Amino acid sequence: RTSKPKIVVCRDLGPDVMPLLTKRDDIEPQVVLWAEDRVCERTWLLENIKGAAGIVIVFSELVDAELLDAAGPSLKVVSTMSVGYEHIRVPELAKRNVRIGYTPEVLTDAVADISVMLALMAGRNANETMSIVREGQHLTAPLPHAPVGFLGFGRISHATLARLIPFGVTDCIYSSNPSSSSSSKKERDEALLKQHQPQLKSLRAVDIDTLARESDVLFVLAPGGPSTRHLVNEEFLRKMKKHSVLVNAGRGTVVDSDALAKALRERWIWGAGVDVVEGEPNVGKDHPLVKEPRCNILPHIGSASFETRLAMATLAVDNCLAGIAGQAMPAELDVKA
Ligand code: 8YV
Structure with a gap:
């Protein structure tokens, strides 16, 4: 022993x-x-x-x-x-x-589930409308639609896309960093993609600029670290469609929190759903995203089933x-x- x-x-x-x-x-x-x-x-x-x-x-x-x-x-x-x-x-x-x-x-399925949940919540402005209901009022809001975009296109993105197809999503764009993937990972990703491709009208790899401009619902499911830090910054968010929705269930550091709060406040985009934020787990009441009604924010519970x-x-x-x-x-x- x-x-x-x-x-x-x-x-x-x-x-x-x-x-x-x-x-x-x-x-x-x-x-x-x-x-x-x-x-x-x-x-x-x-x-x-x-x-x-x-x-x-x-x-x-x-x-x-x-x-x-x-x-x-x-x-x-x-x-x-x-x-x-x-x-x-x-x-x-x-x-x-x-x-x-x-x-x-x-944890792939659990995080894909919560990504879809956050997209739906952000699309329907759930956080803000729930608090309005609690104040005794009712209202409705419009819902953005396809194409969906992915920043980072690995296992969790594929599982999220698979869940969106039955919702009627037919167009998908993505931007990822293939050079960082090992060859076995690439093979696995390609096999996964083949499963979903027949059900889509279009599936395109795009540059990050196109991803920002064309996504209606953008899923940030990229790993963290220096190579992805603040890929979603003010410049990126300003290019997004006014009715678009941003979901982050990857790593908080990929999205600049101050820029996202500003984008929500000034209505550059419709809403956001985030499971991860910069600075976590030290997220207090003063975090810029905690204070935004259009930010549907969860405390990193993507895998917590x-x-x-x-x-x-x-x-x-x-x-x-x-x-x-x-x-x-x-x-x-x-x-x-
Ligand atoms: C957390 C995660 O680590 O798998 C990841 O990368 O971020 C999560 O699953 C988990 O919530 C433990 O705290």
């Missing part, structure tokens, strides 16, 4: 999954849990990560050189309960031979234990990709 490797867990994974950390015969871990019902504190993590072999985190835990140095050479695996890894400084881990586990696939979170947590534990045992992980991030 490995000698009691320490595993730091930054979110309570629940009664079904926590016991899985100790299920393997070959590993008898010492589990250190941040059990509070709020985001794990950085100071706690820096203290507790010392000597850890693995950590299980979510999108809100920044994994940088400071944290890795605090862990020391014992650290073998960082297992994130997310498909996105904007919060992980990948080259720092590669330098130290720390492996990364993540949770693709299992019971079954999806169960699948994510289970996969994160499996990744972590496999990493500690030096075995193949069910879902390991290819750090060279």
